[in-house]
Amino acid sequence: MELGGNGGFHGYRRLPQNSSAGTKAPEISMEMPPQMNQTPNTNSVTDDTECTVREQDRFMPIANVIRIMRKILPPHAKISDDAKETIQECVSEFIGFITSEANDRCQREQRKTITAEDVLWAMSKLGFDDYIEPLTLYLHRYREYDGGERGSLTGEPLVKRAVDPGTYGFMTFPPVPFPMAPHHGFFGAPPMNGFLKDPSNAGPSQAAVAGIDPPHCKEQGLELLNGGGK
C-alpha cells in the first residue's frame, strides 16, 4: 500500500519504513534513512504502536483542529469523524507544501535556517496571498508581545499609559476590560486583590471596586493604582 510519489510530498514517506518494520529495534535504526533518525523513534515498541506514534507525529492534535473548526461554525453544526481527519491531514500537507518551497528558497540563497519571512514568501508564491496580511500582523504583535515580555516588565510598547508597572511586578495593565466578574477583584488578579485589601486603602478603594462597571474599570483602576483612591 505504498502511496509515495505524490509530487514529492512527504505525507506517505513513513510507509516504506513500515513495510520494513517488524524487525527488532537495532535493525530498524540501521535500516532507516537518515531523515528518520530525526524523528523520535520509540524503537522499543511493537509495529502497531510505532505506527500510532508516527501517526500522531504527522498530524496536528485532532482536538485542536476541532476547536478551530467549531470556532467558526454555528452551534448546531456537526462534523463527521472522517471530515475531521481529512482536515487534519490537509493541515500537515499544507505545512509540508509551504515548508518545501521555503526550504528551496533558503537553499538557493544558501541559508540554513528557514525564517518566518521565508514561510510568508512561500505562502504568497503558492497562492495564499490572503493569509499574508493577517499573518504579518500576527507576527508583528507576537514580536512586540514577546519582545516586551522578555525585554522588561514595563510593557511600554503595548500599553501607553502613565502607570508605573514596576511597582506591581507585572507587565502591564490591560487597556481593554475583559469579561471577568468585577467582584473577583481587580480583573481577578491576585496581586491586585492584595493591594486593594491593604488597610490603608480599604475604605474608598473597596467601595470604588464594588461599584465598578467594566467600561469604567480602566480609568478607575488606574486612579486607584496611582493614588490609592483619593
Add this chain to the structure above:
Amino acid sequence: MKRAGTYSGILSGGISGKTGPHLLPLARIKKIMKQSSDDVKMISGEAPIVFSKACELLIEEITKRAWNITVQGKRRTICKEDVASAVITTDTFDFLVNLVSDSANSQESPRP
C-alpha cells in the same frame, strides 16, 4: 511550548486580540516541517508561530467552504465529501486534491 496561564492569556488576548497561547502546538509543527524534506536543517523560532496562525486560517477556510456545501445540501453534518468538494473547487487547495481523493478512495492507486 509555553502555556500561558489564565491571567497572561487574557492579558495577551486583551492587548493584541489574537496572540498569546497558540491554538496549535509549536513542537508538532516543527516536527512536521522537518518531515517535509530530508534537507530541512534549521527552523527559526518564529516560523512555527507563523504556521500555527496560518494553519488556523487554513482550517477556518476549508471548514467555511465545506460548511457552505453542507448547507446547500440541506444537511447539518459536514462529511468528508463536503471537505473534498471544498478542496476541489478552490484553486489554492490544488495541492490537497490528491489527498482528499485518496482519503475518499483509499483502495485506489493514485493517478499519475
